[in-house]
Amino acid sequence: MAAPKPAPRRNDSAALAKEIAEKLTYAIGKDPATARRHDWLEATTLAVRDRIVDHWLASNARNNASGAKRVCYLSMEFLIGRLLRDAINNLGLSEAIRDALSAYDVEIDLIELLEPDAALGNGGLGRLAACFMESMASTGVPGFGYGIRYVHGFFRQEVVDGQQVELPETWLEHGNPWEFERRERAFEIGFGGKVTMIEEAGKPPRQVWRPAERILAVAYDTPIVGWRGARVNTLRLWSARALDPILLDAFNSGDHIGALLEANRAQSITQVLYPADSHLAGQELRLRQEFFFSSASLQDIIRHHLKRHGDLTTLPDKVAIQLNDTHPAVSVAEMMRLLIDVHAMGWDQAWDITKKVFSYTNHTLLPEALETWPVNLFERLLPRQMQIIYAINAQIIREATQSGLDGGKIAAISLIDEGSGRRVRMGQLAFVGSHAINGVSALHTELMKKTVFHNLHELYPERIQNKTNGVTPRRWIMECNPDLTALVTEAIGPGFKDDITKIKGLDALATDAGFRDKFMAVKLRNKQRLAKTIEERLAISVDPHAMFDVQVKRIHEYKRQFLNIIEAVALYDQIRSHPEIAWQPRVKIFAGKAAPSYANAKQIIHLANDVARVINADPSVQNLLKVVFLPNYNVSLAEQIMPAADLSEQISTAGLEASGTGNMKFAMNGALTIGTLDGANVEMLEHIGEDNIFIFGLTAEQVAARRANGQGGREIIENSPILKGALDSISHGVFSEPGRYSNLIDNLYGNDWWMIAADFEAYWQTQRRLDTVWQDPTAWGTKAVHNTARMAWFSSDRSIREYAKDIWSAPTGA
Numbered sequence: 001m002a003a004p005k006p007a008p009r010r011n012d013s014a015a016l017a018k019e020i021a022e023k024l025t026y027a028i029g030k031d032p033a034t035a036r037r038h039d040w041l042e043a044t045t046l047a048v049r050d051r052i053v054d055h056w057l058a059s060n061a062r063n064n065a066s067g068a069k070r071v072c073y074l075s076m077e078f079l080i081g082r083l084l085r086d087a088i089n090n091l092g093l094s095e096a097i098r099d100a101l102s103a104y105d106v107e108i109d110l111i112e113l114l115e116p117d118a119a120l121g122n123g124g125l126g127r128l129a130a131c132f133m134e135s136m137a138s139t140g141v142p143g144f145g146y147g148i149r150y151v152h153g154f155f156r157q158e159v160v161d162g163q164q165v166e167l168p169e170t171w172l173e174h175g176n177p178w179e180f181e182r183r184e185r186a187f188e189i190g191f192g193g194k195v196t197m198i199e200e201a202g203k204p205p206r207q208v209w210r211p212a213e214r215i216l217a218v219a220y221d222t223p224i225v226g227w228r229g230a231r232v233n234t235l236r237l238w239s240a241r242a243l244d245p246i247l248l249d250a251f252n253s254g255d256h257i258g259a260l261l262e263a264n265r266a267q268s269i270t271q272v273l274y275p276a277d278s279h280l281a282g283q284e285l286r287l288r289q290e291f292f293f294s295s296a297s298l299q300d301i302i303r304h305h306l307k308r309h310g311d312l313t314t315l316p317d318k319v320a321i322q323l324n325d326t327h328p329a330v331s332v333a334e335m336m337r338l339l340i341d342v343h344a345m346g347w348d349q350a351w352d353i354t355k356k357v358f359s360y361t362n363h364t365l366l367p368e369a370l371e372t373w374p375v376n377l378f379e380r381l382l383p384r385q386m387q388i389i390y391a392i393n394a395q396i397i398r399e400a401t402q403s404g405l406d407g408g409k410i411a412a413i414s415l416i417d418e419g420s421g422r423r424v425r426m427g428q429l430a431f432v433g434s435h436a437i438n439g440v441s442a443l444h445t446e447l448m449k450k451t452v453f454h455n456l457h458e459l460y461p462e463r464i465q466n467k468t469n470g471v472t473p474r475r476w477i478m479e480c481n482p483d484l485t486a487l488v489t490e491a492i493g494p495g496f497k498d499d500i501t502k503i504k505g506l507d508a509l510a511t512d513a514g515f516r517d518k519f520m521a522v523k524l525r526n527k528q529r530l531a532k533t534i535e536e537r538l539a540i541s542v543d544p545h546a547m548f549d550v551q552v553k554r555i556h557e558y559k560r561q562f563l564n565i566i567e568a569v570a571l572y573d574q575i576r577s578h579p580e581i582a583w584q585p586r587v588k589i590f591a592g593k594a595a596p597s598y599a600n601a602k603q604i605i606h607l608a609n610d611v612a613r614v615i616n617a618d619p620s621v622q623n624l625l626k627v628v629f630l631p632n633y634n635v636s637l638a639e640q641i642m643p644a645a646d647l648s649e650q651i652s653t654a655g656l657e658a659s660g661t662g663n664m665k666f667a668m669n670g671a672l673t674i675g676t677l678d679g680a681n682v683e684m685l686e687h688i689g690e691d692n693i694f695i696f697g698l699t700a701e702q703v704a705a706r707r708a709n710g711q712g713g714r715e716i717i718e719n720s721p722i723l724k725g726a727l728d729s730i731s732h733g734v735f736s737e738p739g740r741y742s743n744l745i746d747n748l749y750g751n752d753w754w755m756i757a758a759d760f761e762a763y764w765q766t767q768r769r770l771d772t773v774w775q776d777p778t779a780w781g782t783k784a785v786h787n788t789a790r791m792a793w794f795s796s797d798r799s800i801r802e803y804a805k806d807i808w809s810a811p812t813g814a
C-alpha cells in the first residue's frame with residue numbers, strides 16, 4: 001500500500017466547526033456542552049495550527065529545494081504577544097473562524113483574550129524582532145529567528161499604594177500550543193575549563209578547548225505565519241537541559257540530591273529574562289545566556305549548511321546572520337572557534353567568512369547600556385573565545401596602525417577597555433566581526449558615526465549604514481484596529497492589505513467631511529472601549545470625548561515621563577487658577593514598566609500615581625483633567641491603546657531615543673504626535689508634513705552643547721512661574737508627603753541632565769497649541785487622516801526589504 005498522506009485542511013466555516021469540535025473532543029477530552037472558554041481557545045488554536053503546519057512544511061520544502069540564502073536573526077529578545085489573532089488574520093480565516101465558533105455560541109473575541117502574552121522581551125528591541133519575523137514571512141525572506149525560551153518572561157507589574165511591584169510571569173503554565181519541541185535538535189554548550197595545545201606529527205598545532213561544564217541546548221520551534229500564509233518561517237528558541245538529567249554516577253553513589261542540583265543549575269540558564277534595558281548589571285548568568293544561545297544557534301546553522309552544501313567555504317553565500325544589538329556578539333568569537341578548532345579552517349579564511357556572514361544592529365548610544373564584560377570573568381567562563389578575541393584585537397590594531405591611526409584612537413577602537421579594570425567591549429567585537437553595521441533611524445546612525453563608533457568608522461568608513469525601523473501593519477493596524485481597517489477598505493478598497501503603500505489613497509479623503517466623520521467615529525469607538533477597560537481595571541471614569549493624551553513605553557529618565565507629569569500638574573494648577581480660560585478636556589494616560597533596580601524610574605511611576613489620585617478626586621477639574629496609570633503594559637494592552645489615542649507623546653531628550661517604534665504605531669492609527677526631533681520622529685516629520693505633527697524642544701546638537709556647558713535648570717525654573725509652581729506643588733506635598741520626590745526635583749535644579757527644565761516652556765506652549773487645534777474638530781480630523789495616510793513607509797516590510805537588499809543579499813518575494 002502506498003503511504004497515505006493527510007488531506008489538506010479545508011477553510012470553510014463548516015469544516016472548521018467540525019474540526020474544532022473534534023479537537024475539543026479528542027485532543028482535549030471535553031464535550032462541547034461542558035467545555036469552558038479555555039478549552040475552546042485550545043481547540044481553536046489546534047485547528048488553526050494544523051493549517052499553519054501545512055504551509056510551514058511547504059515553506060521548508062521550498063527553502064531546501066531552492067537553496068536560497070537564509071537569514072538568521074539572533075536576538076536575546078522576541079516580544080511576541082499573542083499569536084492566535086495574528087495567525088487567523090494572516091491565514092485569512094477571521095470570518096470563517098467567527099462563524100464556526102458562533103455555531104457553539106462561542107465568541108472568538110472573548111476566548112482569544114485568554115491566550116497569555118509571550119513576553120520574551122523588554123521593549124522596543126524585542127518587539128522590533130517580533131515585527132521583523134512577521135515581515136520576513138510576509139515579504140518572502142527565508143528567515144530564522146534564534147533566541148531563548150525563557151520560562152519566565154518579562155515580569156508582571158502591579159501597582160500597590162502607587163508603587164510598582166514585580167511579580168513572576170508564567171506564560172508556559174498551561175502549556176504552549178504554538179511550540180514544537182525538537183528533541184533531536186540538541187547541541188552541547190561548554191563553559192569554563194582549559195585550552196590545551198595539541199601537536200600531532202605532520203599537522204599544524206591546534207588549540208583544543210576542554211570545558212569543565214557541559215550542558216545541552218534543546219530547540220523549540222514556533223511557526224511564524226506571513227501575510228496570506230504565503231510563507232511560514234521558524235522561530236527557534238533554545239532551552240537549557242542537563243546533559244544527563246540525573247548524573248548516574250552521583251545517583252549510584254547515593255548523592256541523589258547533588259545530581260538533581262546539577263540538573264537545576266543547567267536549567268537555570270533559560271529560566272528568566274533580565275528585565276533591564278538600559279543598565280548592564282554584569283551578572284555571570286547573563287553572559288552564560290548570551291553564549292548559550294549564540295553557540296547553539298551557530299552550531300545549528302553550521303550543521304544545516306554542511307548537510308545541504310557540504311563545505312563551509314560557501315557559508316556567506318547561503319547564510320546571513322544579523323546580531324540584534326551586542327547581546328549575541330560573542331557569536332563572532334564562537335564562529336571563529338567553530339571554524340578553526342572544530343572544522344580545521346585557517347585563521348584568514350575563517351575571519352573572511354565571519355565578516356561576510358555577520359552584520360550588527362545597534363539600538364542605543366546610552367553609555368550605561370553598552371555591554372562590556374570583565375576580562376577575568378570572560379577568561380574563566382569562555383577561555384578559548386577570550387584567546388580568539390585577543391587575536392582579533394591584535395589584527396585590528398595592526399590594520400589601524402597600518403592605516404596611520406594614532407595611539408589615542410587605537411586605544412579607542414581596541415576590543416579591550418583598559419580604563420576601569422580590563423573589560424571586553426562587545427560593541428567593538430560586533431563591529432569588527434561584521435561587514436555591515438546599522439543604526440535604526442537616520443539621526444541615530446549619524447550619531448553612531450560621531451560618537452560610540454567614531455574611530456572604527458574612520459577605519460572602516462564603508463560599514464555603517466542606516467536602516468530605519470518599522471512596524472508590521474498587520475498587527476498594528478489590521479488586527480488591533482478592525483474598525484479602521486473596515487473603513488479604509490470601504491473607502492479605497494482592500495489593496496492596502498497586500499501593499500500598505502496604497503493607504504496613501506486616504507490622503508485625498510482628509511478634506512472629505514463625510515469620510516473624516518467616519519474616521520473620527522472609529523476613533524471614538526476605540527476610545528469607548530479603552531474607557532471601559534480603565535473603568536474596569538482602575539474604577540476611574542473618563543470621558544471618551546476628551547482628548548486621550550497617551551505616553552506608553554518603558555519608564556526611563558531619557559523618555560521623560562517626568563516632563564509629561566509636570567505638565568499635568570501645571571495644567572491642574574492653571575485650570576484651577578484660571579477657570580475663565582476655555583481649557584480642553586484631557587485624559588493623560590500612562591503605562592510602562594521600570595527596571596526593578598532603576599530607582600528614579602520607580603519614583604516616576606510613584607509620582608504619576610500620586611498625581612493621578614489627587615487630580616482624579618478633585619471636583620474642581622472633574623471634566624477637564626484626568627490622569628490614568630494603567631498597570632502591566634504589554635503587547636496586548638498596546639493593541640488596545642494605540643487605536644484609542646488622540647495624542648502620542650514622543651518627548652525623549654533629543655539624541656537619546658535611537659528610533660522609537662510606538663511613535664509609528666500611534667500615527668498609523670491616526671494619533672497626532674507631540675515630539676522632539678529625536679529618533680524616527682525626524683523622519684515621521686518628513687513623511688507626515690509639519691502641519692500634521694507637533695515638534696518642540698532642543699535639538700540633539702543643542703542638548704550636547706548645553707550638557708557640555710554644564711548649564712543646570714535653576715535659572716530657567718526661577719524664570720518660569722508655571723514650571724516653578726508645578727515643581728513647588730510636587731515638593732510641598734500636594735500629592736504626597738513633602739519631600740518624597742526631592743531627589744527628582746533637585747536633579748532639575750542641579751544639572752537638568754535630561755533637559756526637562758530646558759524644554760518645559762516649549763512643551764507647554766506646544767500643548768496649548770494642541771488645545772486650540774482640538775477645539776476645531778475639522779482641523780484635528782484632517783491631520784489625523786493625513787497621519788494614517790502617510791505612515792506606510794514605516795512598515796517593517798520596507799525595513800526588511802532594505803536589509804535584504806543592502807545587508808543580507810537575500811531574496812524577497814516582492
Ligand code: 26Y
Pocket residue numbers: 122123124125126128276277278279280281363364369370371440469657658659660661679
Ligand atoms: C545589555 C542590556 C542592559 C540591554 C538589554 C536590553 C540593553 C538594551 C536593551 C534594549 C534596548 C532597546 O529596546 N532599545 C530600543 O530599541 C528600539 C528598536 O530599535 C528603538 O526603537 C528604541 O529607540 C530603543 O530604545
